Amino acid sequence: MPPAFAALTDALVYSIPIVIAVATLEALVLTFVARRPYDWRSYAASLADFLTREFGVRRFLAFSLAVPAIGWAWQHRLTTVPLNGALAFALLFVGQEFCYYWFHRTSHRVRWFWATHAVHHSPNEFTLAAAYRFGLTGALSGTSLFYVPLIWLGFPPVAVFATLSLNLLYQFWLHTDWIPKLGWLEYVLNTPSHHRVHHASNPHYLDANYGGVLIVFDRLFGTLVVEQNDMPCRYGLVKPLLTNNPFEIAFHEWLAMARDVWQAKSWRHRLAFVFGPPGWRPDGDGLVARAVR
Numbered sequence: 001m002p003p004a005f006a007a008l009t010d011a012l013v014y015s016i017p018i019v020i021a022v023a024t025l026e027a028l029v030l031t032f033v034a035r036r037p038y039d040w041r042s043y044a045a046s047l048a049d050f051l052t053r054e055f056g057v058r059r060f061l062a063f064s065l066a067v068p069a070i071g072w073a074w075q076h077r078l079t080t081v082p083l084n085g086a087l088a089f090a091l092l093f094v095g096q097e098f099c100y101y102w103f104h105r106t107s108h109r110v111r112w113f114w115a116t117h118a119v120h121h122s123p124n125e126f127t128l129a130a131a132y133r134f135g136l137t138g139a140l141s142g143t144s145l146f147y148v149p150l151i152w153l154g155f156p157p158v159a160v161f162a163t164l165s166l167n168l169l170y171q172f173w174l175h176t177d178w179i180p181k182l183g184w185l186e187y188v189l190n191t192p193s194h195h196r197v198h199h200a201s202n203p204h205y206l207d208a209n210y211g212g213v214l215i216v217f218d219r220l221f222g223t224l225v226v227e228q229n230d231m232p233c234r235y236g237l238v239k240p241l242l243t244n245n246p247f248e249i250a251f252h253e254w255l256a257m258a259r260d261v262w263q264a265k266s267w268r269h270r271l272a273f274v275f276g277p278p279g280w281r282p283d284g285d286g287l288v289a290r291a292v293r
């Protein structure tokens with residue numbers, strides 16, 4: 001592992017207590033200073049999700065569906081990109097952001113990936129604590145597969161995944177409803193306003209704003225929706241999840257998918273329940289985003 005990335009990986013571990021402290025500070029200020037209703041049970045569920053993932057699942061379950069593909073891509077890479085200058089880091093940043101955009105867009109449109117990503121969208125309030133609720137099943141979904149092309153091109157896996165971690169760390173501050181629109185930054189960056197729309201389940205806001213650090217790929221691929229002052233965001237899933245049980249939160253969509261597959265009448269339906277859009281039903285009566293809209 002290049003020493004710079006080893007140091008970065010260490011630094012990211014130290015970011016965990018800082019992130020939790022800032023989210024807790026927000027919760028305290030909203031509760032005792034702003035005197036707003038704050039869902040502390042949801043806060044606890046998100047914290048349990050974060051700690052179980054970082055100190056349980058990641059340490060003891062190294063298995064990921066993507067590992068063989070990553071190994072193969074690195075072994076058969078086209079070239080080796082030397083990470084020794086600004087241009088190489090700029091390419092790594094933009095390449096990672098591009099892969100992130102497609103990971104994220106697919107996670108909203110293919111139920112197999114949504115089964116994990118739904119967890120991030122399950123909080124019914126938009127707070128900093130919700131930022132680190134990602135679920136426990138990312139490795140099972142194989143979400144790292146989306147970065148295989150970058151590795152095949154010649155970017156070292158450790159550099160790609162360290163950049164992804166930085167991308168996710170950047171997104172922490174986006175999860176809050178009290179930071180207003182930020183002027184010209186809204187054109188380039190993913191901001192709290194853009195991410196509020198992303199987490200909203202109002203029909204007009206569904207399936208939009210997939211960027212990580214940047215919002216430019218949403219502009220390019222036509223998935224940008226701008227927050228409207230006269231349309232307050234309603235946060236959470238289209239069919240709200242009301243539990244605060246961390247394991248129910250982590251596995252609810254997997255269980256629903258398994259139930260649908262079990263009860264399906266044909267193999268075509270079974271495949272559609274797994275690889276079709278979330279909410280798909282054979283009778284067309286489901287909650288697919290396009291139909292909801």
Ligand SMILES: [Zn+2]
Nearest residue numbers: 104108117198
């Ligand atoms: Zn999302």
Ligand SMILES: [Zn+2]
Nearest residue numbers: 120131175195
């Ligand atoms: Zn988010």
